[in-house]
Amino acid sequence: MRQHLYTLAGGIAAIALFTGILYAGAVAIRDRETAATPELVLETPDMAEIETAPDQADDDVPLDLGPPPDGAAQPDAAATDEQPQATTTTEKAARAIEPQQFGLPDTVTSAPLKRLEPRAPLSEPKKEAKAAGPSVLYRPVAVAAGVIQFDKLTLQIDGIEPEQAERTCESGGKSWPCGIVARTAFRNFLRARAVSCDLPEGSVGPSATASCTLGGQDLATWLVDNGWATPVAGSPLEKRADAARQAKLGFFGGDPRDLSHKPMTFDDPTLGIEMDTPQPDL
Numbered sequence: 340m341r342q343h344l345y346t347l348a349g350g351i352a353a354i355a356l357f358t359g360i361l362y363a364g365a366v367a368i369r370d371r372e373t374a375a376t377p378e379l380v381l382e383t384p385d386m387a388e389i390e391t392a393p394d395q396a397d398d399d400v401p402l403d404l405g406p407p408p409d410g411a412a413q414p415d416a417a418a419t420d421e422q423p424q425a426t427t428t429t430e431k432a433a434r435a436i437e438p439q440q441f442g443l444p445d446t447v448t449s450a451p452l453k454r455l456e457p458r459a460p461l462s463e464p465k466k467e468a469k470a471a472g473p474s475v476l477y478r479p480v481a482v483a484a485g486v487i488q489f490d491k492l493t494l495q496i497d498g499i500e501p502e503q504a505e506r507t508c509e510s511g512g513k514s515w516p517c518g519i520v521a522r523t524a525f526r527n528f529l530r531a532r533a534v535s536c537d538l539p540e541g542s543v544g545p546s547a548t549a550s551c552t553l554g555g556q557d558l559a560t561w562l563v564d565n566g567w568a569t570p571v572a573g574s575p576l577e578k579r580a581d582a583a584r585q586a587k588l589g590f591f592g593g594d595p596r597d598l599s600h601k602p603m604t605f606d607d608p609t610l611g612i613e614m615d616t617p618q619p620d621l
Contacts, residue, residue: 473535473552481529484521484567485559487551494536497550498559498576499568508590515594521567524589528561529553566591 476494479487484502487494495501506518536551551558562568563576566589570576584591 473537475533475535476551477533478531479529479534480531481522481525483518484525485562487529487534491545493546494551495546495548496559496562496568497548498574499562499570502568506590508594510593513594515596517590517594520595521589524565524567525562534558565589 476487476489476492479489482488482493483504485496485499486501487496502518502521504518504522506516506521507514508517532553534551534553536549538547538549559568559570559576560579563570563579564583566580566583566586568580569590570580583589587593
């Protein structure tokens with residue numbers, strides 16, 4: 340029992356000793372900080388003890404504070420002569436601060452805003468250069484003599500009358516499908532080669548009329564020279580059409596499909612030798 344009392348007393352003593360050490364350390368640290376940074380005491384002077392400046396005490400002339408603001412009461416002249424003028428201070432009226440007027444001087448915000456005319460451009464704007472040269476169209480298909488069809492465009496050759504594939508012609512008392520024959524001749528000339536055409540500007544429709552060339556050969560000129568097209572009135576191709584008519588070409592001639600001909604005669608006697616007859620060695 341006595342041993343337990345000794346142990347308890349020793350523990351209490353140790354706790355008291357540790358607490359005393361902590362308190363002593365805290366006091367030492369507080370004293371050190373006080374010595375390093377002494378307290379500064381700000382003294383405010385008494386306004387009654389301030390003496391009036393000599394130049395203002397001896398000068399009885401009132402200060403010229405300028406004209407009073409608008410709306411302020413005007414001082415009475417008699418009262419001004421009898422009573423000494425009190426020193427007054429004027430405060431400048433604060434300008435209203437608004438988000439759209441923040442930072443602008445009074446001379447700008449007080450006057451109404453005026454819209455000025457825009458200045459002239461320093462240089463002329465550049466215009467978009469138009470694509471020079473004709474348009475190249477691929478995979479042409481002749482649907483008639485002088486009418487070409489592309490992927491999404493049907494083109495009539497300029498300078499000639501439009502022809503129909505159903506046209507028929509008379510020759511030697513016989514009728515033959517000259518429109519189909521003309522279309523076939525035109526297809527053989529094109530042979531699905533690329534065609535260069537001067538399309539009208541802004542043409543976006545499914546059909547158009549333009550002059551075209553193929554390998555440097557004008558299509559309208561080729562059709563008229565071969566008698567497969569009739570030029571429009573007043574066209575310079577009329578002379579070429581007259582030449583084709585005199586030569587009986589195309590529509591002005593006979594059916595080119597007529598393969599009748601006279602039997603061919605030959606003077607070579609060896610042509611009559613049968614193939615079974617043995618030939619001499621050469």
